[in-house]
Amino acid sequence: MAGAGVTLEELKKRLAEFAKERDWDQYHSPRNLLLAMVSLCLLIVFISMLFCISVLEVGEVGELSEIFQWKGEVPRGLPNWKDEEKEHLGEELSDVLLYLVRLSDICGVDLGKAAMRKLELNAIKYPIKPCEGSSEKHTQINAASHNNANGDGVAGSIYSDNSTSNSGV
């Protein structure tokens, strides 16, 4: 089954391809990716408060954020970072990953399968053509497509256009 037993290396490759096809490397800076994770965590905090679970995971993301605090924008590959700083970053990233893997196991979620499925859903939400070089959210791109469809007959909703989606997992 797609995604069952997927390795971290495969997932890394798929994510890199997904970003490259959409010319999104320009937006995937360390800071932007971290901020994307942090906003996701604010949602988890809210849900955690409702269900009293998983606050530790948010704590680890907080520790990860501390490493980038006051550094401003950081270039890919972290060329000016000391070895100790990179090692510390590796430890905090691992804490987040290890808690995620453990949490999904305890909850009975096959994380590899779920991640591959989410990539397929992302490809439907963010088809290559309208999303190429754009950092807009799918809702904004979808609204723009609707406007175009009303105005000059160009493509309608991105959800109904499978011709450019990249969901062939």
Ligand SMILES: Nc1ccn([C@H]2C[C@H](O)[C@@H](COP(=O)(O)OP(=O)(O)OP(=O)(O)O)O2)c(=O)n1
């Ligand atoms: N510039 C971007 C935008 C999205 N994604 C990928 C990573 C995430 O797996 C997913 C996040 O997409 P959304 O921000 O649209 O969030 P959701 O999928 O949760 O959608 P929604 O917020 O509408 O529920 O897409 C990405 O890699 N780079």
